[in-house]
Amino acid sequence: CATIFIGTIFMRKKYPWRDYMVVFLLILGLYIFLSGNSKQPQANIYGIFVITVSLFLGAAVPMVQEHCMHTYNSEPLEMVYFSSLGGTIACLLASWPLGDFTRGLSFMLYEQLPVDGPRFPYSALFLFCASAYLGAQFSAVMTLHFGALTNGITSTCRKIMTLVISFVLFPERN
Numbered sequence: 001c002a003t004i005f006i007g008t009i010f011m012r013k014k015y016p017w018r019d020y021m022v023v024f025l026l027i028l029g030l031y032i033f034l035s036g037n038s039k040q041p042q043a044n045i046y047g048i049f050v051i052t053v054s055l056f057l058g059a060a061v062p063m064v065q066e067h068c069m070h071t072y073n074s075e076p077l078e079m080v081y082f083s084s085l086g087g088t089i090a091c092l093l094a095s096w097p098l099g100d101f102t103r104g105l106s107f108m109l110y111e112q113l114p115v116d117g118p119r120f121p122y123s124a125l126f127l128f129c130a131s132a133y134l135g136a137q138f139s140a141v142m143t144l145h146f147g148a149l150t151n152g153i154t155s156t157c158r159k160i161m162t163l164v165i166s167f168v169l170f171p172e173r174n
Contacts, residue, residue: 001027002059003152011063019149026156062148069144076140
């Protein structure tokens with residue numbers, strides 16, 4: 001939904017009716033899935049604001065990447081690098097004043113891990129970052145070849161499947 005909104009309003013793109021139908025069906029399916037849960041958390045204005053900003057920024061990144069790749073012949077690797085650099089700077093600027101950055105760094109450097117905790121936490125962190133980087137690279141290549149809307153629909157379907165699989169594998173936690 002956000003990708004179509006940004007593409008239509010800011011990038012002056014036109015989409016075929018089937019794309020609108022796919023987005024509508026995704027939203028309808030998510031609404032039906034989420035409305036079936038009777039134990040939903042209470043929403044507040046700040047949370048709704050943060051989710052909305054995240055939604056639109058998450059949709060804007062592939063749109064800007066697609067624009068840069070087609071206008072300036074940028075490579076997907078270059079797009080991932082600058083997107084990651086921008087995200088790193090934004091997270092640093094947001095976390096530093098709140099003290100989250102120094103608390104997290106202190107935890108990583110000085111805290112003792114529990115005996116029953118993960119044996120290789122830094123290896124797990126490295127694997128998480130490496131798989132996130134590879135996922136971002138595939139996402140940028142998909143945006144280059146198929147467009148930002150296809151990328152958005154694919155990543156939304158991936159997120160939905162992750163949610164459904166977590167409900168199936170861990171019903172006691174949901």
